[in-house]
Amino acid sequence: MSSLHLEFDVAGNNFVSAGSASNEVKLTLKKLGVEPAIIRKVAVAMYEGEINMVIHAGGGKAIVDIFGDKIDIELKDSGPGIADISLAMKEGYSTATDTIREQGFGAGMGLPNMKRYTDEFEIESTVGVGTTVRLAVYF
Amino acid sequence: MKITELIKILDAKVISMPQQDIEISGGYCGDLLSFVMGRAPEKCAWFTIMNNANVAAVAALADIGVVVLCENVQPDGHLLKAVKNKEIALIVTALPIFEAARKI
Numbered sequence: 001m002s003s004l005h006l007e008f009d010v011a012g013n014n015f016v017s018a019g020s021a022s023n024e025v026k027l028t029l030k031k032l033g034v035e036p037a038i039i040r041k042v043a044v045a046m047y048e049g050e051i052n053m054v055i056h057a058g059g060g061k062a063i064v065d066i067f068g069d070k071i072d073i074e075l076k077d078s079g080p081g082i083a084d085i086s087l088a089m090k091e092g093y094s095t096a097t098d099t100i101r102e103q104g105f106g107a108g109m110g111l112p113n114m115k116r117y118t119d120e121f122e123i124e125s126t127v128g129v130g131t132t133v134r135l136a137v138y139f
Numbered sequence: 140m141k142i143t144e145l146i147k148i149l150d151a152k153v154i155s156m157p158q159q160d161i162e163i164s165g166g167y168c169g170d171l172l173s174f175v176m177g178r179a180p181e182k183c184a185w186f187t188i189m190n191n192a193n194v195a196a197v198a199a200l201a202d203i204g205v206v207v208l209c210e211n212v213q214p215d216g217h218l219l220k221a222v223k224n225k226e227i228a229l230i231v232t233a234l235p236i237f238e239a240a241r242k243i
């Protein structure tokens with residue numbers, strides 16, 4: 001089965017372009033005829049990761065591979081990293097500033113949503129180096 | 140309930156309406172975007188007072204049926220552009236969120 005490889009640069013601190021990578025992936029999956037309920041899970045999970053790079057990491061890269069039976073998404077940034085991943089994964093935990101909260105973010109629900117909406121979820125982070133999140137959803 | 144019926148009940152102003160008048164399946168109230176993405180059912184009416192471009196991104200990605208801006212909150216320029224681009228239904232009502240939602 002041939003696969004489709006997509007790469008996106010995600011700009012930091014830009015709320016107007018934020019979500020465009022996830023939107024493009026959503027449109028691609030729609031064209032490929034993937035079930036709408038699955039597309040929705042992929043779109044939300046990827047957007048949460050994309051917006052985390054926008055807000056918390058000054059931007060990053062999204063690398064997407066679509067196969068016949070699944071999609072792999074890697075979200076990679078060179079931001080400040082996360083010191084305590086299990087704390088960051090808790091519902092309600094957020095370090096978002098007031099400015100970010102005014103944008104509608106900072107509920108501390110992004111990482112938990114990503115885990116819930118995907119079949120595979122992996123997060124790796126080193127303080128001062130960056131964060132990589134890997135997601136997979138089976139069709 | 141169809142979007143057009145909701146517009147009537149809420150005495151709402153239509154900002155953006157895609158061609159299809161879809162059937163709305165329930166509603167969700169909230170302004171924190173990750174709660175909306177985690178909890179709002181697809182094709183629902185989303186009642187909010189959040190009016191920036193992120194609302195369009197969330198509505199598109201989470202398959203929201205119609206965004207209902209309450210308390211006469213007007214969409215900012217970026218949101219206005221984004222809902223037209225992405226063909227997202229967006230309406231504005233003078234009602235507070237609670238009053239608007241209970242009419243569904």
Ligand SMILES: Nc1ncnc2c1ncn2[C@@H]1O[C@H](COP(=O)(O)OP(=O)(O)OP(=O)(O)O)[C@@H](O)[C@H]1O
Pocket residue numbers: 048052053055056057077079080081082088089093094095096104105106107108109110111112131173174
């Ligand atoms: N890519 C990242 N780089 C650095 N820190 C991150 C990154 N992603 C998440 N974090 C940290 O983990 C915390 C929790 O992330 P999560 O996405 O769950 O919530 P949030 O982004 O703060 O709010 P929400 O996603 O609900 O809008 C963040 O507040 C931040 O401290």
Ligand SMILES: [Mg+2]
Pocket residue numbers: 048051052105106109110111
């Ligand atoms: Mg987040």
